[in-house]
Amino acid sequence: MEHIIIEHEIACGGFSKVYKGKIRGMSLPVAVKIVDPPINSILAHERKIMEQLPRCEYFPQVLWFGSINNKLALAMDLMGQTLESYLSNKEFLLYYPYHYSSKILTSLHLLHKAGYIHKDIKPTNICLHLNSPLSICLIDFGISELYLEPDTKTHKLRRINEFEGNLAFCSENVACGISPSRRDDLESLCYLTIYMIKKNLPWLKAGGNKLESLRIRLNSRNKLIKNVPSEIKNILDYCKSLTYEQKPDYKYIGRMFNTCYKKAYGKFNNTEVIPNKKRHKKRRKSLQEYKYDNSESAFDTIVAGLPEITPRVRAQSKYLDWIRTNKSCGCCSIFEYN
Template identity: 30%
Template sequence: MEPSISNKYKLGPKIGSGSFGVIFHGTDVLTGEEVAIKHEHVETKHPQLMHESRVYKILQGGTGIPNVKWSGICGNKLSLKSVLMLADQMIDRIEFVHSKSYLHRDIKPDNFIMGRRSKDNEVFIVDFGLATKYRHPSSYNHIPYRENRNFVGTERFASKNTHHGIQQSRRDDLESLGYVLIYFLKGSLPWQIKAATQKKKSEKVREIKDSTSFEDLCHGCPIEFACYFHYCCSLHFDTKPDYGYLKRMFRSLFSREGLKMDYVFDWTILKYQQSVLAAPPARALGHVAGTSTQETHVAANYNRQSGGEERSAGRFPEQKSVAKVSAVSKDAKLSSSKPMRQPRDLPIQASASNRCKDTLVLDKSSPSPETIDANPKAVQEIQTELKNSSIVSSKARAHLLVGIVKMYESFIKSFKSMSLSNGENFQH
């Protein structure tokens, strides 16, 4: 997942640093605008960034004063959908490690990474530097229960028993995973604090963990997360966890929320938005330079009848010259069409005809032109020929040209009669 700030700005390379923060190059995810991002760690002893942002806002509008786009605390929250899809795989990874008689003992967000390319939806578990065996690999005899053990792991995500010096077992890895999931959902944990020394910080973290009930910790989250913690803490030291039960519980929540297991994570959407911004803008369908809405309708109608020979989206084929009808007015005149070039044989593809249909749907709201009658038999023969062949045959092209000529003659007659009845001159 690419780093971002509040899902609004993509974090780029570092461009500077000082005593009170680090400055990065950034890009607005939606507009592509380049910005500078000043970052200050949330646990800085003497934070100044929020004060600085207030000063910027007071000075805003002055010559030579940067414009502040956004300021705040970035918690990197994830949606419930992403957290549940991650949880399903993370429980699987921990179960596999345990099946090989090992404990991880350092479950935290940094030790789970996403794959790349064909495995970009797959969660990997890493960093086994603190891993240790909890049972004999062949006899499966569990290690004995012990107390007064040295602390091993990361304080923010370690289990309560680990803080109290109790020997770790499988239940502790799962409890740590629970803290990771809540961290993903809320963006922070209650015991993320500052202290004068590391020893005082460790003591304070332990006190807050002990005094925080799982209901308070999971406040605002679905009840399944509190149930997860209660289950993990109910396990005896050497009890094998029911990993399947935990996965079923989260999958049930997933279904109840009406979510879809499509592996579209929050960062998948972010990457898609960035790719759309990076792609060149598509040429709009509908109005073409020098043509009216009515003219576009006629061209689209002809394009559909001819089998969609042109493959380029957003423009009509050059060889399909159509009588140009200017916007409805009293002084309307018929411009002469260009000679039609011999069309090349091109395969008929569903995508081409679909584009024509899309064009017609998009233009439905505009006034439709007067219908021009063509030879029904010729049109029927063209459609039959196109359906029975993947290549536009010479016979189909001949019928096509005849049909266009008749359409053109019919239009000339109707327009001429209309002009003469109004007493207006007609030139051809």
């Protein structure tokens, strides 16, 4: 009797298919990845990595591993749609690229701390949670690897004989045949962020032509960063400046994403502090009333200059205190790298 009940297919790749299913005796739905025999070793490798990652929202948990109809299968947490699918949604708001980039940065930081690099960052390898679309999960660790040599525990620069990953979002060094390191995962994240902002990258028109893709990359720097926030340009320049073995400053990158998020969120909500011309009577110390938005910096600036706290300001203060003490909620996760 099979341990897994297969319901229907939800995704497919070159040598694998993903199904929605259930573990027999349990009502919780799961995602079941089934691979063709030639890549059994890749699925076993993926399972090994997933079991060494921390149990948290950023990685799916392995629930079962075995064979179905003589094919190797891996059951894991069921996620929602991919980031690629969500990008085409009309509800993909102005500040979402920076929110999701901050989340992906956290997942990469945790992955790197566990000793691994992903090597295949792209929108289809980022899934949103079923009941919390502002939370993400990093998937597909089939070509992920330890970035430290198992014997010497050093990070050695080497050339790669065969390209692995994807041409669209890989770093320039990887496209040139240099083995990836932590910096390359982060450079891929930069390209993913720009893709979320512009829905395109200059070299995507090259398709699978590696030489043409590389030629366009090297000649389209200005086109790539046009109409992109300066903070994203700074992150990209920083990632390119890292040496092969150098540990990235994740907090610096997080602060840059945080700044972009706040600016974009402010534009989306048309946030500004608007003074009301009506004044209180002199016995109330000549206070002005203000309409407050959810701009934290504007709020702090205005409150610092007020001699008294009005009921409206007091309510806003309580709201912001709630945000500061509940950083784990989806909409406030951007403050993680403050």
